[in-house]
Amino acid sequence: MKTSENSAKFQPIDRDGLVERVANLLSDAIIKGQMKPGDRLSESVIAREMGLSRAPVREAARLLESSGLVAYQPNRGFFVRKISxxxxxxxxxxxxxxxxxxxxxxxxxxxxxxxxxxxxxxxxxxxxxxxxxxxxxxxxxxxxxxxxxxxxxxxxxxxxxxxxxxxxxxxxxxxxxxxxxxxxxxxxxxxxxxxxxxxxxxxxxxxxxxxxxxxxxxxxxxxxxxxxxx
Missing domain, CATH: 1.20.120.530 (GntR ligand-binding domain-like)
Incomplete structure (x- = not known):
């Protein structure tokens, strides 16, 4: 499966429960197929679309890693997980x-x-x-x-x-x-x-x-x- 740098289109969000809300938005995008297995979660692109810094996006990605939806590759970043x-x-x-x-x-x-x-x-x-x-x-x-x-x-x-x-x-x-x-x-x-x-x-x-x-x-x-x- 071809890896893509593209992400779903997101709207700016406010700061209340920020990391959890970012994680929920990313999770929904993955589950709905807007982000495919093997796609890279580009922190800079996602942060820009949401009107945020990269830090909460990175923390949200780590939450999704613990939930099994994304995987971390050293020196490359987070990717939507491929399941066998x-x-x-x-x-x-x-x-x-x-x-x-x-x-x-x-x-x-x-x-x-x-x-x-x-x-x-x-x-x-x-x-x-x-x-x-x-x-x-x-x-x-x-x-x-x-x-x-x-x-x-x-x-x-x-x-x-x-x-x-x-x-x-x-x-x-x-x-x-x-x-x-x-x-x-x-x-x-x-x-x-x-x-x-x-x-x-x-x-x-x-x-x-x-x-x-x-x-x-x-x-x-x-x-x-x-x-x-x-």
Whole structure:
């Protein structure tokens, strides 16, 4: 993949929560495909477009490095991270482990309000899957369902890891350029998770999560390996 010096077009921003806001803007640009894997994050260009000095841009890039979206190359700077099929496979293994652990905590401590929130997000996911819409909207709706379940586990470390995993997962979809399956089918694979949580069925929840994420793992890594072979 050709490395580019080009960056997304940014608007000037104010100074409140500066580094975090710069990191969020850069993250969104990467996830939306405005900055491609292998692209260099030109601190001078980005700083000029945002009306900032280079220091907060550099700090924001370091935050993105810790989140797995960018990588630092000595004497060259920060680049949008390139993900391999094996790294992606490992990422999905971690996601399954975190979500299964979170779901078990939800079964012990969850309540009806939690299930209502998940059902509401499922309806959102189903709605966006039934219309012609931006791929990123569908991916974000999917991730939000899982994030709500992680949040309900009450374990902030699970949530922190999940947020990183979610960003890297979204980046992989950008690289492929398409969803890993039919949007309506993807939405429907969330139903068994909901049903098992409502029934307080731990084996059912584990099986549903392993199937849902496992199928994504199989299909996404398969497409990644095809890209690597080109």
């Amino acid at each position: 099929a094996q790294q992606l496979d490992d990422l999905y293994d971690l996601r399954i482990a975190i979500e299964v652990a979170a779901a078990r905590r939800v079964l012990r401590h969850g309540d009806d309000a939690l299930l209502d929130g998940l059902r509401e997000q499922y309806e959102t996911l189903k709605a966006v899957s039934n219309i012609e819409t931006d791929m990123h909207v569908q991916v974000e709706a999917d991730m939000e369902f899982h994030r709500r379940m992680i949040l309900a586990s009450g374990n902030p470390r699970f949530l922190k890891i999940f947020d990183q995993i979610a960003r890297e997962t979204e980046l992989s979809i950008v690289v492929i350029g398409t969803l890993y399956g039919d949007p309506e089918w993807i939405a429907e694979t969330h139903v068994p998770i909901l049903e098992a949580l409502a029934a307080r069925d731990e084996p059912g929840v584990v099986a549903a999560i392993e199937y849902h994420i496992g199928e994504a793992q199989r299909l996404v890594t398969q497409q990644f390996r095809l890209l690597e072979d080109k």
